[in-house]
Amino acid sequence: MMNSDWQALITTLEMAALTTIILLIIGTPLAWYLAKMTSRFKVVIEAVVALPLVLPPTVLGFYLLIAFSPEHLPGQLWQQATGQQLAFSFSAIVIGSVLYSLPFVVQPLQKAFEQLGDSLLEAAALLGAGPIDRFFTIVLPLTKASFITAASLGFAHTVGEFGVILMIGGNIPGETRVLSIALFDHVEAFDYARAHLLSISLLMSSMVLLAAIYWLNLPKRKNRNALVNNANVTEGKTNA
């Protein structure tokens, strides 16, 4: 691989890592809220969260491009706060990725929280454990595998992103030029050798990551039903 490809790899990993962290931070409370929610608006929020699964990435990218432009409020606010333009920046592709990969993190977590139920949390509360305490001592250990699944899927899906980034990030080396864009460049330039190299590395790393997730969800685990169901849900939605 050449220097520009290494740079694209680093940008990709940075984008995916940051996106995954942000997704876990906002996805966990969102998934919790959805799992406990009984209002009829639940389906509306669920649909919004799931939208990126079915929406062409270019549609999402198009609307984000408009929103991020200096003529519109989100772009203006960003510019006032940071002094930088939002569109075609690293921040833009991270925000885009967060929206695009949201269901891959929220859905497995929501499913895990629903299956965990209230009974153990009630028991913990009656032993004197407050909400934060309960989350870290009961919820997190019992849904650990779902968190790993959610993080891995969020990360992998972000690495594989193309359409949204092309729309809102463009192709700025070291800023928004990620592996999938670099691959597209090589193909456009008929540099099939480098395209092959990038493709095979992306393919292998995705394969290894997914195999690791499924290994983690092997039925020997004690809360295997929860895990298998999580994997199925996510898998089904990915294929959709």
Added chain:
Amino acid sequence: MPNSPTDVFSQLIIKIAVNYPQFDLAIDHAIPLQGITGVFGHSASGKSTLLRAIAGLEKNLSGEISLANKSLTNTKQGVYLKPEQRQVGLVFQNSRLFDHLTVLGNLEYAVKRCKQSKLSLNNVIELTELTTLLAHKPDELSGGQQQRVALARAILAEPKLLLLDEPLSALDQHSKTQLLNMMLNIQKQLNLPMLYVSHSLDELQQVCDNLLVMAKGKVVNFGNIHQVIHQLNNDDDDAIIHQQTSLSLPIKEFDNGHGLTALALNAQQDIFLSCEPSFAQQSQLRCFILASDISITLTEPMNSSIVNHLFGTIKEITQQKNKVLLIVHCGSQDFFVSISAFSQQKLSLTLNQQVYLQFKASAVRTFIH
């Protein structure tokens, strides 16, 4: 029901309403915080809802609950203490142990969050006989063992009141007996008031001091366990319980030399039952005799294999379909006797008539032993 200002410190006061489309609960009652109080009723009578309300798990309620003069809930004043702030323990029907922790881990979970820590962990482990199970994971334990862990864990949080929601219903007879004995023992040693929900009167009869009876979301009876059971005998509506005489009697002689234990009914009369080794450690015994297990004779049955015969006076005769329920006064104790209407006519029994009751030693039942 005494309810003077001084004893609010020793009472659980409940004035609540819970409303659901299919079910309403309305309770205005004070329960003394001493011994074990049984809560009895059919399923869907509101027993579990009552416990959940006290524990703070029932959100959909209005009214007030106070425990030893500390307000847990007062919807008018906007007070609603969270479950973790109430110092109320709850042992659930399914033990709700934390599977990712060992038995010891489950117990320590309670100890770490307990503010007073007056109890010794080792003491509670011994009381609940968990010493050999500490390193196990909950899913390696039997149902009875899991409930013992749940009981120990609830106690270690050092609650001011322990609620037990059908803790024995999924257990076999041996485990039930073991756990009931543990509950009695713990109640005495730690002086921890308990509210014990069950649909099994046999269990409640063995351990409770008071009994609260619920039906359709309301309290329909409350008082001394034996008295309340005797009052339930008179409920015509096809028997919420098996009609019975509920007794708590001193052990006069552990073994009469023929394998029978003698209980002193009064100065003149004894009741005999089959001797069990566990009676040896006790001075008092809880037992019950089903009304259908007692028969009536007009003369003293001297030539019978039946060991128990008591002399008494008929106080009440109640027709119940093709049966007749008699209340017979023997010394200071009422006995409930159910005979067929046919037998009542044959013997032409009348009020204030003097009769003999007879029942076998095996008709004197204890649940625990």
